[in-house]
Amino acid sequence: MKQRILAAAVLAALTVSAQSWAQTAPAVSAAAAPATSSVTLYGVLDEYIGYIKSGNGTSSIGLDDGAFLRSRFGIKGLEDLGGGYKTTFDLENGFSGINGSQADSTRLFDRQAWVGMKTPIGEFRVGRQNTTIFFNGAAIDYTERTTMGSILNTFGVPSRFDNDISFLSERWEGFKLELHYALPNATSSANDKPVIQQALDYQGGPFRLGYMGLEADPSGTAITVPAKIQYQNFYADYNYGPGTVYTAYVRSNNITSSASGNTAGTILSNVSNPTNFFPGTNVSANRMYDIYQASVDYRITEQFKIGTLYGVIKDTSGGDAGARGGNVGGFYSLSKRTMLYGFANYMKNEEHAGFRFSGSGSIASNLSGAAINGQSLTGLQFGIVHKF
Numbered sequence: 001m002k003q004r005i006l007a008a009a010v011l012a013a014l015t016v017s018a019q020s021w022a023q024t025a026p027a028v029s030a031a032a033a034p035a036t037s038s039v040t041l042y043g044v045l046d047e048y049i050g051y052i053k054s055g056n057g058t059s060s061i062g063l064d065d066g067a068f069l070r071s072r073f074g075i076k077g078l079e080d081l082g083g084g085y086k087t088t089f090d091l092e093n094g095f096s097g098i099n100g101s102q103a104d105s106t107r108l109f110d111r112q113a114w115v116g117m118k119t120p121i122g123e124f125r126v127g128r129q130n131t132t133i134f135f136n137g138a139a140i141d142y143t144e145r146t147t148m149g150s151i152l153n154t155f156g157v158p159s160r161f162d163n164d165i166s167f168l169s170e171r172w173e174g175f176k177l178e179l180h181y182a183l184p185n186a187t188s189s190a191n192d193k194p195v196i197q198q199a200l201d202y203q204g205g206p207f208r209l210g211y212m213g214l215e216a217d218p219s220g221t222a223i224t225v226p227a228k229i230q231y232q233n234f235y236a237d238y239n240y241g242p243g244t245v246y247t248a249y250v251r252s253n254n255i256t257s258s259a260s261g262n263t264a265g266t267i268l269s270n271v272s273n274p275t276n277f278f279p280g281t282n283v284s285a286n287r288m289y290d291i292y293q294a295s296v297d298y299r300i301t302e303q304f305k306i307g308t309l310y311g312v313i314k315d316t317s318g319g320d321a322g323a324r325g326g327n328v329g330g331f332y333s334l335s336k337r338t339m340l341y342g343f344a345n346y347m348k349n350e351e352h353a354g355f356r357f358s359g360s361g362s363i364a365s366n367l368s369g370a371a372i373n374g375q376s377l378t379g380l381q382f383g384i385v386h387k388f
Helices: 001-024 153-157
Strands: 037-054 059-065 072-082 085-094 112-119 123-129 160-169 176-181 195-206 207-216 229-239 244-252 290-299 304-315 323-333 338-349 375-386
Touching: 153 244, 153 290, 153 304, 153 323, 160 195
Parallel strands: none
Antiparallel strands: 037 059, 037 072, 037 375, 072 085, 085 112, 112 123, 123 160, 160 176, 176 195, 195 207, 207 229, 229 244, 244 290, 290 304, 304 323, 323 338, 338 375
């Protein structure tokens, strides 16, 4: 009931803002758009050569997309309505820079597709959006968490959901609040379970502290495992001048076995399925993990930054399905838009674990099965990123 009240309140706020604008905004023809409107085409190209070797002797090498940032293009814009109100939107497509294929062949804009309204108290959005956990990755570690070698990214970061109603507050006394309510758009009341997110971020002086959380109940008429899927993230950072120290803790049960490995899948999709729900039949939902990670970076020059991290995935059920590992890396900026990077990674799976390296994009030549289950992994990646 509280969830439905929250959704209704957000929708009501959006409706009031829209009605207020409709009553006061002057009529404007398409040929004479106001000067305060803007539309921007933007994008990223990230290509790299990667090498992975397993403790069982299996290895792979390949050219892939997105060890740091997934290749993408997007169109975003805003219209200033006056009085502190602005209409905003973002349409973003992910693709592979090595062959031109879409990241999701079923969607034109698989990464984002939303419209919003900025107000004096914050921004309301509706549509397909990044999760707060994904969007604030730069607060988690020096790799921004979606990079190859990040232990948190290896576990799996919920990335985005359909039918999402959100509110992002303005920053007040250092604090910023974010709320999300993703509707399932289901035709059956048995599947009427939303994905709920909440976040609170504080920035003051050299410190940044925060919490980001996600919860989703199972759906269906034959639920045998009623456990709620959750992803709770706490972080604390300290900027010491030439660099930043990052610490993060995650508690989650959003991991399961797949055809790739013992713990190489997620129960609640990391990028959402069309209905945002999952069946309550996976016994892995009863297994909770604690993930700890610390990292630090250091800027040698304005152009050159290095960093390192270490993380542990702990299976609190005692099933020996955890892992631990580390990463060292560097970024060298050739210009404001072009950057070279390199990473070296190591990870050791426990006996019943099958975690494997994961970047922002999928790895076509990634190891799987016997090459990762219970094995140690090493990896090297060298790439280039260009932003436009």
